[in-house]
Amino acid sequence: MKKVVWIVGVLVAAGAVALGWAYSGQYNVAADAPHWDVTTRALATIRERSIAVRAADLAVPNLADPALIALGAEHYAGMCTGCHLAPGVGDNEMRQGLYPQPPNLSQPRDRSPAETFWIIKHGLKMSGMPAWGVTHDDEAIWGLVAFLQQLPTMDATVYAAFTQDTGEADHDQDAHEHGDTEHGGDGSSTLAGATMGGSADAVGTHEHPDGERHDH
Ligand code: HEC
Structure with missing residues (x-):
């Protein structure tokens, strides 16, 4: 009995210390303060296992289907x-400030189609990778997977030919390209401005150094 009281006491004390540390503000949440190596490795293991387990039973459609790729x-x-x-698409201000940095998907990657589908559909917590399944059906997401299979083989000309007829205007995602958030945002709007073009209004009008026209 006495032992149990001791164990409970130690656990309560450890919990109090952890809570006190969390509340003290010692942990730096800044995106420009990288994780320790050990934290990066732990997070990577958790992420990879989580994705692998959830993607294991997905049935993959024919990814060579030209309609799906288009x-x-x-x-x-x-x-x-x-x-x-x-x-042929240059880097931008928003991407450079993201942590973790989104990978360049025009480089070959060691990632199965099922896992790629799962990531695109559900997004990744605390990374900036949105859950596109909230707004798109599975067919659209398999299309992205099919296209990503081809992307590393494309040069700028082939990529442009593939995407020139795309109704880019159908998407209000243009804020991606503009690095809006560096100018006049309040910090908390970083992702809102980046991933939900509509809300970029809240950031206000501004001049952009590259002279690009803004439609908000
Ligand atoms: C606002 C930025 C942002 C946008 C927009 C975005 N992503 Fe991501 N994405 C990320 C980040 C950040 C990661 C890396 C997350 C990590 O390492 O934990 C990521 C990871 C991924 C991965 C996993 C890469 C790998 O092999 O590890 C895939 C696949 C992916 N994104 C596809 C897409 C697709 C397809 C779209 C468009 C429909 C998209 N993303 C739009 C930020 C974004």
Whole structure:
């Protein structure tokens, strides 16, 4: 009995110390203060296992279907290049400040189609990677997976040919390209401005150094 009281006491004390530390503000949540190596490794293991377990039973459609690839090209150009780049698409201010940095998806990656689908559909917590399944059906997301299979083989000309007819205007994601958030945002609007073009209004009008016209 005495032992149990001791164990409970130690656990309560440890909990109090942890709570006190959390409340003290010692932990730096800044995106420009990288994690320790050990934290990065732990987070990577948790992320990879979580994705692998959840993607294991997904049935993958025919990713060589040209219609599916074309559908993905349209969505990719409108929704993804601001964070993941593309051949002939230059880097931008928003992407450079994101932590973790979104990978350049025009480089070959060691990632199965099922896992890629799961990530695009559900997004990744606390990373800036949105859950596109909230606004898109599975077919659109498989299209993105099919297109991503091809993307590393494309140069700027082929990429442009694939995406030129895309109704980019159908998407209000243009804020990706503009690095809006550096100018006049209040910090908390970083992702809102980046991922929900509509809300960029809240950031206000401003001049952009690259002279790009803003439609808000
Ligand atoms: C606002 C920025 C942002 C946008 C827009 C965005 N992503 Fe991401 N994405 C990220 C970040 C950040 C990561 C990395 C997360 C991590 O490492 O934990 C990521 C990771 C991914 C990965 C996993 C890469 C890998 O192999 O590890 C895929 C696939 C992906 N995104 C696809 C897409 C697609 C497709 C779109 C467009 C429909 C998109 N993303 C739009 C930020 C974004």
